[in-house]
Amino acid sequence: MTGDPVSWAALAPFLALFGALVNGLFGARLREPLPGIVASAVVAAAFVLSLVAFLTFGERDAGVHVLLWDFMPVAGLDLVVGFQLDQLSLLMMLIVTGVGTAIHVYSIGYMHGDEGYARYFAALNLFIAAMLVLVMADSFPLLFVGWEGVGVCSFLLIGFWYRQKQNPDAARKAFIVNRIGDAGFLVAMFLIYRTFGTLTIAEVNEAVGGFAFGAAALTAIGVLLMVAAAGKSAQLPLHVWLPDAMAGPTPVSALIHAATMVTAGVYLIARSAPLFAQSPDASAVVAWVGALTALLAAAVAFAQTDIKRILAYSTISQLGFMFVAVGVGAYWVGIFHVLTHACFKGLLFLASGSVIHGLGGEQDVRRMGGLRRFMPLTAGTALIGTLAIAGVPLLAGFFSKDAILLATFSSTLLADHGALVLYALLLFSATLTAAYMGRWYLLVFEGEPRLSAEARERVHESPRVMTVPLALLAVASVLVGYVGLPSFAFPNWIEPWLLPATATVPFDYPPLWAEWLLIGVAVLAAAVGLALAWWVYMVQRGVPVTRVGSGAFAGFLRAGAGFDTLYQRAAVGPAEGVSSGLALLDRDVLDRGLAASVTTTGWLARLVMLWQSGYVRNYALAMMAGAVILILVVVLVGVRA
Amino acid sequence: MVTFVIMAVFSVVGALGVILLRQPIHAALSLVGTLLSVAVLFVTLQAHFLAAIQVIVYAGAIMVLFLFVIMLLNIEEQRRPVMPALRWAAYALGLVAAAGLIAGALLDPRQAPDAAVVRETLQGGNAELIAEVLFGEFMLAFQLVSVLLLTGLVGAVALVQRGPPPGGATRADATRADATRADAARADAAGQRSGGRPPDALEAGGR
Amino acid sequence: MVPTEAYVALSGVMFSIGAVGVLTRRSAIMIFLSVELMLNSANLALVTYAYQWAEAGMLAGISGQTAVFIILSVAAAEVAVGLGILVAIFRNRASTDVDALAEVRL
Known part of the structure; x- marks a missing residue:
């Protein structure tokens, strides 16, 4: 992180991500309206960062490039994860975080009493994080x-x-x-x-x-x-x-x-x-x-x-x-x-x-x-x-x-x-x-x-x-x-x-x-x-x-000027037809076949069960006999490396 | 050479003792003797560290555990096994196996390596070399063994936990054990205990 | 110089003796002891071959001994658990006669 205030805006998506993690992992334990406050706070902080970056950008020609880490260091394409903070991305960031803060605060009241309160704010914060990455990507x-x-x-x-x-x-x-x-x-x-x-x-x-x-x-x-x-x-x-x-x-x-x-x-x-x-x-x-x-x-x-x-x-x-x-x-x-x-x-x-x-x-x-x-x-x-x-x-x-x-x-x-x-x-x-x-x-x-x-x-x-x-x-x-x-x-x-x-x-x-x-x-x-x-x-x-x-x-x-009907007839309907055909195949052919093999295995198992007398030493004797046979085979026939 | 012959004899005698001696304690001690002989053999094979481990862990810990359990459960002498047929079949198989293995060993003669070279390469199989390999080449095995030991530990503790009786069949056993304990207490008081041995001896035999 | 075959033969003899012990003895503890004997004979064979192969390089030589090391650990764990089982069975039935434990079947 350099001393340039513009580059501090690169923190913004991570703030939102942090808010998403807090609400996502601990949200169930937080009482209302705490998840909402946490979420709004991180977005407001992101807004402040964006505002500071925006105001200090000044008369530069090119944007500020913040390099984070290597992404795909592949031959011929050395891709890194970096943010390009120029006039366009800063303006977009202001819009996203500004309107975002207002809506987060609004949601504190709107979602009051909903059982998924924390889940909502986690997803909303995650959205802000992703959107910021989108507009800052280099x-x-x-x-x-x-x-x-x-x-x-x-x-x-x-x-x-x-x-x-x-x-x-x-x-x-x-x-x-x-x-x-x-x-x-x-x-x-x-x-x-x-x-x-x-x-x-x-x-x-x-x-x-x-x-x-x-x-x-x-x-x-x-x-x-x-x-x-x-x-x-x-x-x-x-x-x-x-x-x-x-x-x-x-x-x-x-x-x-x-x-x-x-x-x-x-x-x-x-x-x-x-x-x-x-x-x-x-x-x-x-x-x-x-x-x-x-x-x-x-x-x-x-x-x-x-x-x-x-x-x-x-x-x-x-x-x-x-x-x-x-x-x-x-x-x-x-x-x-x-x-x-x-x-x-x-x-x-x-x-x-x-x-x-x-x-x-x-x-x-x-x-x-x-x-x-x-x-x-x-x-x-x-x-x-x-x-x-x-x-x-x-x-x-x-x-x-x-x-x-x-x-x-x-x-x-x-x-x-x-x-x-x-x-x-x-x-x-x-x-x-x-x-x-x-x-x-x-x-x-x-x-x-x-x-x-x-x-x-x-x-x-x-x-x-x-x-x-x-x-x-x-x-x-x-x-x-x-x-x-x-x-x-x-x-x-x-x-x-x-x-x-x-x-x-x-x-x-x-x-x-x-x-x-x-x-x-x-x-x-x-x-x-x-x-x-x-x-x-x-x-x-x-x-x-x-x-x-x-x-x-x-x-x-x-009805949306016929587009939905068109898609339903042309794409969704045939897809559903294929899938129900496959389901039929799975149920009748594969499952029946498996069931048949199951009954066969059971019948075979009952056959083999007759061998189990329960006496451990008989089993040990059988194992020993098998081992001796193996030894004899190796010695007589000869296995060389 | 001499070392080998003496130690080999001790090992075989000890092994025979394990399988033939009546009293479990004697058999366990016989096994300890075998283990110590094998430890000496390890030393001759340039595996000094392993020899030490054999003595400390095998003879010193595992056998001690055995002795604890034998004494705790007061396992006593065994009667003759009921099925002579099984016994003769076992002996026959043992003989065939021994013969087969000896033959297998003799039929595959190896050029004895140069002792000096081996001594230098293995450096007595010291801890440093083994560690180098254990934590390098065999790291995965090492980790798995750690997991195994942990599992064994947890399993062993869980097995001997005396929880509340689950009811049903085992309650009968518990009362039987209580009854025998009560008998022992009474016998004790009456000074009639014979040879310091509580009635719930082993080899109660068939049901 | 002791030939390698001698060690291996000794190991084989101990192994067979242990196997006979497993088959012949009646108490679970004694069977367990015999199993330990068999494990030990295998260890001996491994160390022997480690010595044999040491000429080909350090790794070839020391690998056998490392294997023994691991087998030892496994034997220790197995003894712990096995004896635990034994104690539990004994508590339940006051006997370690394996012929009485004829329940490993359907």
Whole structure:
């Protein structure tokens, strides 16, 4: 450990790991809320370390490399375990530990009384550790270790309430779909090694410049990395696990499936920015997948009735936005949206958790409504979150979303790959975003209450340990956008900060008046969306919805636009068929055969039993006789070495 | 040479004593004699350390243990075995075995090694050399033997633990033992003990 | 110079005597003693061959003696446990007649 404060941040994952071990090994003996306090403390400490590192980073060019120990000292590939602490990783660390601390504190209250209290916090700490390793890794294999680690923790936490069958099923689904992405990651690593001869990220990024622009090798690697990212970040067609992952506790949905783990895919692409900057085809794949996902998910979100599933599809859609950003080459914009999204989506999830908690477990929005009266703090913060995600000016989401739209419009990297079409799709998705989020807010908090009798009795505002993090995130959702003001007219801090750690791609920015026009268009889109929601749900009391919403199209959308059915028919069904066939084989053929050999052995044994008289000395005599025979054989026949 | 012959004779005589002597104590002491003779033979074979170990451990500890048990359980003289057929079969087998082994040894003559060379190589089989090999080449065996000794220790202690009677059959034995003890006490008091031997002698024979 | 065969023959004779003892004696303790005799004869044979092979190198020579060392330890453990069993049996039946222990069967 050097004297450089930046390198101290390398301790952060080990702190989280320590918290996980304490809670994992001794959790059963600790009374509430001690596991929660321990867990929150280690994450807060990690946050402090990250903050110190961030503030002391200063004007450096390159990041700080902290070497830990040898990993694979194999000929031709001398891999070490090391952390690369540069602007990108420090920013990600701040997001992970900052939002993580808030959610840990929130969980102290949310998980109160749960029998798996300590287990929850152990898994959550382990997740933080793995995520930190992921964003600090200096080589692809180490990143993959963190990648897998967060996948495991996601599995553990989605299936946390494992006694209800649908929870471990959802966890399994998440893990298996993720695995498909991981296969892409592995093949990408093989190709990287074959192409560049090294797996250290910094070295790869440097070597990319030696390849032709748009070289096939780079494109292949880029597409495979996108496959991996699509699995982890729930993009088409590997998005099907995220809505089901809402089976986990709400803080888990907030932390893992909104703020951090699902952004790992975006981070991966930003980390490999030089490679994508050299390969327009790969970047196009990234951007188009992102845009289509954004659109489809936004449409499906309209048809959902579960308070968390709406947010889940919203997350998928917003992730699509981030991928478009990194696809067109504006890597800092993608990370910027990660930052803002972490704040307001985390807020929205925690608010929905507060609602669920206050209503005693109700999650169907059709049985909510008018909660503003009963839960004013939750409603207020949720409103801020909704406006932020819709892109209302001066809140965080506005700045990041607008930056994405501007970058897409001005992209030169994808100018031949339909950048303008992408822009149109994104704009439409932004409108839909505002609309469905408005729907979400209005159905839950406004209008006449549609609560069930028991819910009406117990509805209450959540305790302070839950509402304080909500307030903090609400403040963050307002302020955090100001680090990335539109650079053509205002000071922008985040772009120059992240640029050295990613890559510079030329953009064809329109003239000043056009930029202001674009901003206006984006604001208009948000306004149209919100107004539409207001009109349908408040003015018309949802009448258009009840007329249309019960139709076949709505049903199709509610069921995730047919993806789950498709996978069930194409993959899951045949797999189950094969496995039941094998089970039949095992039972009837193998087990019967074994049983037959067992009875034969028993019959033989009874035969031999007749020899056992019980007299020890007879046995000894027999043994001696055998030994003598052996001696005679050796002597007479002769055994020579 | 002379040493060998004398010690060989002692060993064989001792061995015969083990199997032929009536009283268990005599047989045990005879075995001690055999062990000591073999220890001397070890010395002639440049295995000084082993000879010492033989005397200390084998004769000094194991045989002492035997003597303790013999005296504790007061094992007395044996009657003649019931089945002469078995006895003659055993003797015959023993003779055949001895003949076979002697023949086997004689049929495979070895070039006697140079005593000086051996003396120098083995250095009397001293502790240092054995240790070098034991903790190096045979480390695994050493560890396994340690485990074995530990197991033996625990097993031996567990076997002789006198726990509460498990009920049923053994309670009868316990009362029988109590009864015999009570008899012995009565006999004691009446001064009628013969030869210092409690009634629950061994070789109570068949049931 | 005593030939190696002499030692081996002696070892063989002791072994056979011990075997006869196992078969002939009636008390468990005496059988045990005979077994110890057999073990000892094996030790003698091993040390003899260790001496024989010592010309080929230190390891070849000393390995035999090390084996004896280990056999000794094993014999010690075996005696401890065996005598423990014996004592336990004796407590139970007040007799060590092996013919009475005709229960090693089904």
